[in-house]
Amino acid sequence: QPFKKPWRGIQHQNWFPWTPTRRRRTTLNVLPKKIDFLEVEEKWQRRWEEEAIHRYDWGDDSRPVFSVDTPPPYPSGDFHMGNVLNWTYFDIRARYKRMRGYNVLFPQGWDCHGLPTEVAVEKAKKMRKSDVPPDVFRRMCEEWIEQYIAKMKTAVQRLGCSIDWTTEYRTMEPQYMRKVQLSFLKLYEKDMIYKGEHPINWCPRCETAIADAEVEHDHKQGRIYTIPFQAPGGELLIATTRPVYLPACVALGVHPEDKRYNKLIGEKATVPVFGQTVPIIANDEVDPTFGTGAMMICTYGDKADVVAVARFNLPVVNLIDGKGVLLPVAGKYAGMRIQDGQKAIVEDMRGAGLIREEKTLDQEVGLCWRCGTPIEVVNAKQWFMRTISLTDKVVETAKRITWYPDWMRQRLIDWATGLDWDWVLSRQRVFATPVPAWYCKNCGKIRLAKPEELPVDPRVTVIHDECECGSTEFVPDTDVMDTWFDSSLTCAIHAGWPDRQDWRRQFPASVHPSGQDIIRTWAYYLMVRHLALFDETPYDSVLINGMVLGADGRKMSKSLGNFVSTPEVFSKYGCDAPRQWAAAGGSTGTDIPFRWEDVEYGWRFMRKLWNACRFTSMRLEDYDPAADAEPRLLDRWIASKLQATIVKATDAMEACDFMNAAEAARNFIWHTFCDDYLEAAKTRLYGDGDGKTAAQHTLYATVATMLKLMAPITPHITEAIWRTMSDPETSINVSP
Structure with a gap:
């Protein structure tokens, strides 16, 4: 059949852009011969932020929501190749769903509290935290952590993550602590939090539970x-x-x-x-x-x-x-x-x-x-959250939700069923969310903060109240909460709890990304916390990434001497090349070795893609999309190959199988399209008549589609080509 309507075979799940509305005369720009990948990446990262294409539309209830429970990292300042792997996984998933028409909520926070910050500040200031009031030491910690947040944020942006930066938060901010303390009060009301004497794990060096x-x-x-x-x-x-x-x-x-x-x-x-x-x-x-x-x-x-x-x-x-x-x-x-x-x-x-x-x-x-x-193991009076009583519900929920890969589910089940006692919430530190409680000086009765008093630090706030016994004097609870109590509320907080009326539209999170090493902490604590607070699962699916291994096969680490810094990789190859390494380096959830040759291959693939698209743009300068021409056998062959690739890549993306999605797209582009089709079609492209027109139709449709296949993985180069050859006003990242 002549080109009077799109080829059905290339429309699998809306990846193919060739529609009758685009059947108009088009002037296509020719791609430049030379490309600086670093400049291209910087340009489009700025442009995306200016155009706000990654913003979540809180007022749009017409599109389905896809929400990412982005784990807020501890900002150590070092963005290593393990982080590149993690964030690439998050970002591929978010970009893919955005291209499929979802209203994507991809937030970003920073998990600030914790002992490492306290130790670093004490060392830098040559002092002990007990030398100054708690609020003074807390301000020192906040100032210290901010410099590392800035470094890590720059690295995340450099990777090209499609995060909605208007959602950025810090767990040390008053409004975040208010939400954490409010959840504490609500769990106490439900008898899910209690104070009791019980054997606990104790670190003598850190002097905390x-x-x-x-x-x-x-x-x-x-x-x-x-x-x-x-x-x-x-x-x-x-x-x-x-x-x-x-x-x-x-x-x-x-x-x-x-x-x-x-x-x-x-x-x-x-x-x-x-x-x-x-x-x-x-x-x-x-x-x-x-x-x-x-x-x-x-x-x-x-x-x-x-x-x-x-x-x-x-x-x-x-x-x-x-x-x-x-x-x-x-x-x-x-x-x-x-x-x-x-x-x-x-x-x-x-x-x-x-x-x-x-x-x-x-x-x-x-x-x-x-x-x-x-x-x-010592006997001590601490705050606890009842988690053992939730074990059966955790197991039931873990079995019901989707896991990528599926076999990681058992790790959470094994952890939950192997616990011996409830979650010890309290810590004996300074830089963390304070326990919102005082005690009557006369009778010892607990006086919890009221919701309207939050956020509050009892160590520096004097309350004016009267106990049932008649006393008006109260002593503060000087304990703070486990930092996991901060970060185990993210699914609800990302959704807008407790301030937005429509927070359940974003809840549960569509996906909770997690490293295999923190299933027992992040994935588990999120689940028990939300089950206790809302009686609902916090996430519909869990996406697991493995560890990054050095050249010696061991976990990449500075102490082992097998560490590769991200600035070294980015400055040499940009970020689209290492993103390909992350996507194609191994099966989801498995440990992935870092090899320079894999990044080099990604860089060479981008050169191949650019050159092929440049050749295409030169052959499409006189292209008329409205012209009819009957596709030749070669054109139908590439269409069938593209259809098979679309099916394979789409199915892989749906299953978070980024390795097979990347390999399907790259193999088609490099070998089937560049090595086979382009070489065979050159004679027609240099000629005239229907044969040339049919080849041009095929080129235009195939290039546009294969760019979309690669866009979630290599967003910068595909955007640069798309905006030049296809649509200068619309980003490929939001194109169906």
């Missing part, structure tokens, strides 16, 4: 010591890695079916060195094959102790203070740091002949995620 999700685990070689307890009938040998906990030993446990020890159940034993007597109890959790088969129960050597103490209602002996220093219960070892006390006790037991056996042991050690210090 940390949640289970903040504990890193590492395998280290330690020592295990077999030591004698005096029991009826002789010695009862116990194998332990931590003799330092002998002063806090409150029981010995044996398996009730262990014939070696079950006759001792109900008797008492004497603790070596410290002399207290403790009961010998039946505990079916004891592994008869580990060590000697008998277990020392202390408060608290590990989580097994926590379970045993609660199960058997055993007493709690506090062994260390907040700095990890041994308390008076440790006798002559009091005042020592726990690691020094361990060495001293072991040395004294050796001297007294109380170590029957000593050998090395490979063991898993819990470490603070910030400083790497071994964590301790």
Whole structure:
């Protein structure tokens, strides 16, 4: 058939731009011979911001909404190749949906609070945070973090992310903290937040509680010591890695079916060195094959102790203070740091002949995620959020939502079902969202802030109120909240909660992007927080990216010497080339190696694309879209190949399979179009008549379509070509 209507075969899901409304005489500009990719990128980034094409239209209720729950990063100042991978994933998804006609909400925030900032400020100012009032130290932290936000924002913009910068926020801003504190009050009203005394993970170096999700685990070689307890009938040998906990030993446990020890159940034993007597109890959790088969129960050597103490209602002996220093219960070892006390006790037991056996042991050690210090389990009064009661709902929700890739779902389920206690919310720091509470000085009753008083910092705000007991004096709660309590509300806050009436139009988030290493934190905390607050899932889907590996196959890191800086990459190749590396480097959710040759290939592909489109623009100078011509067999062949590519690329994009989407488009452009079709069609393009017209129709339609296929991945070069050859007034980024 002649060109009187579009080819149906090239219209799959509206990618193809050839419509009857465009059938008019067109003057096409010829692309210049030379191109500076860096200049092109800077030009279009400025132009996009001026034209506001990435802005979310809050007043448009005619189009479907696609909202991205952009994780607000901690602004360390270093935008590394892992960030390039993450943000490229976010941006490809946002750009693709925008081209499909969605009203895309792609916000950006900065997760400012946290211990690293406090430590950096103390080091820079050569002071301790306790040297100045909390509000003064907080201002110092805010000033410090702003400089790193500026650096990271520049890098995100340099990558060409289609973010709506009018949505930018900082978690340290008063209005953001107001929303976090308001959610605290609402969860307290629902009995989902409480204050209680409970064993918690504690970092002696940071001097603060940390949640289970903040504990890193590492395998280290330690020592295990077999030591004698005096029991009826002789010695009862116990194998332990931590003799330092002998002063806090409150029981010995044996398996009730262990014939070696079950006759001792109900008797008492004497603790070596410290002399207290403790009961010998039946505990079916004891592994008869580990060590000697008998277990020392202390408060608290590990989580097994926590379970045993609660199960058997055993007493709690506090062994260390907040700095990890041994308390008076440790006798002559009091005042020592726990690691020094361990060495001293072991040395004294050796001297007294109380170590029957000593050998090395490979063991898993819990470490603070910030400083790497071994964590301790201590009993403390803290604020908690009830999360264990939500486990079944978390599992049910995780199974219902979509995961890219699907198998990452199990990581969240395994984490949720493996937790032992509720989320410890409170922290003993300064630079974080304050707990909005005071206590009556007379009776100790909690006085929570009222919604109209938010945001509030009880450490610097004096309230004028009267308690039920008649007292008018209140003391502040000096704790702050876990930084994850800030960032686990983003789905609702991005949507406009609590200030916009229509916030549910943007909620749940269409996609929550996350690294595989933070599923247990960001993805999990978002889910439990929103389930508790709104009884709804916060996101419809989760998009997972993996780690970036260095040339040596290990995770890219400055400390390992395999680090590649983004300025080095951007200055040499621009950003569209590394964006191709990120998209095509591996399957979604898997670790991706960084190879310079992959970026080089992306750069060479752009040269190929530019040259092919320049040749096309030269052959279309006399092009008349209204002219009819019957397509030749070659034209129909390229149309069928393009149709197959559109189907493959679109299906891949829908599944967040960016690797196959990129490869389908690049292979078609480089090999099928450039190597095969252009070479074969040149004779007609240099000639006259219907053959030339048919080839021109084919060229114009094919180039326009293949530019759209690449636009989410390489937005700058495709925009430059599109605005020159197709439509100078309309961005390819919003073209259907």
